[in-house]
Amino acid sequence: MTFSEMARTRQSCRRFDSRPVEQEKLERIVNSARLAPSACNSQPWRMTVIHREHMPDFAKCLQNMGMNKFTSNCPAFIVINEEAMNRTAKIGGRLLKQHYASYDIGILTAHLCFAAMEEGLSSCIVGWFDEKAIQKMIGLDPAKKVCLVLCLGYAVPEDTLRPKVRKDLSEIVKFL
Ligand SMILES: Cc1cc2nc3c(=O)[nH]c(=O)nc-3n(C[C@H](O)[C@H](O)[C@H](O)COP(=O)(O)O)c2cc1C
Numbered sequence: 001m002t003f004s005e006m007a008r009t010r011q012s013c014r015r016f017d018s019r020p021v022e023q024e025k026l027e028r029i030v031n032s033a034r035l036a037p038s039a040c041n042s043q044p045w046r047m048t049v050i051h052r053e054h055m056p057d058f059a060k061c062l063q064n065m066g067m068n069k070f071t072s073n074c075p076a077f078i079v080i081n082e083e084a085m086n087r088t089a090k091i092g093g094r095l096l097k098q099h100y101a102s103y104d105i106g107i108l109t110a111h112l113c114f115a116a117m118e119e120g121l122s123s124c125i126v127g128w129f130d131e132k133a134i135q136k137m138i139g140l141d142p143a144k145k146v147c148l149v150l151c152l153g154y155a156v157p158e159d160t161l162r163p164k165v166r167k168d169l170s171e172i173v174k175f176l
Helices: 003-009 023-033 058-062 069-073 087-096 100-118 131-138
Strands: 045-051 076-082 122-126 146-153
Touching: 003 100, 023 045, 023 076, 023 100, 045 100, 058 069, 058 131, 058 146, 069 146, 076 100, 087 100, 100 122, 100 146, 131 146
Parallel strands: none
Antiparallel strands: 045 076, 076 146, 122 146
16 A cells, blocks of 8 residues: 555544454554654654553453443553653753653654554554553553553454545645
């Protein structure tokens, strides 16, 4: 698949098959994602891969206030937490009033989604979660920020392609 085909056909999956995700696939996905660019090559991230059979209660961390119920059927998760930026990224960010780590982690997450697609897997980025519960469950220092969780698995066969709802190009792009 070309990149434009992947961009057109990627969609958030909320209907996963119970089939487990192979360890080798998860390893290839995180290995591709680690090549993502970051400000000053700071790589201010860490990924924790969770196979559902090892942590059956993990989905509960994503379901506070009745949200993200679909995650109960998800066989694998990647928690992305923020690590310290290097000095240059920190100083640059301070001077320009930017928090580069957030952008870096967004790019990492996009790499994860497309790397998963290459492996025939579907994904859903989850930004609604109980941070403290995740920190406790994965043994993460409570001072470290959990940024996003990626749900991964095989989509059920009947999970068809939905039409994309997006702003018109003219609203979001200006050619000078
Ligand atoms: C930062 C971020 C947080 C998100 N959090 C959630 C979430 O908690 N639950 C959920 O079902 N989808 C979540 N999504 C998925 C978006 O709802 C989805 O990407 C958007 O509606 C576009 O749909 P598509 O991914 O199918 O193209 C999140 C996406 C992003 C980028």
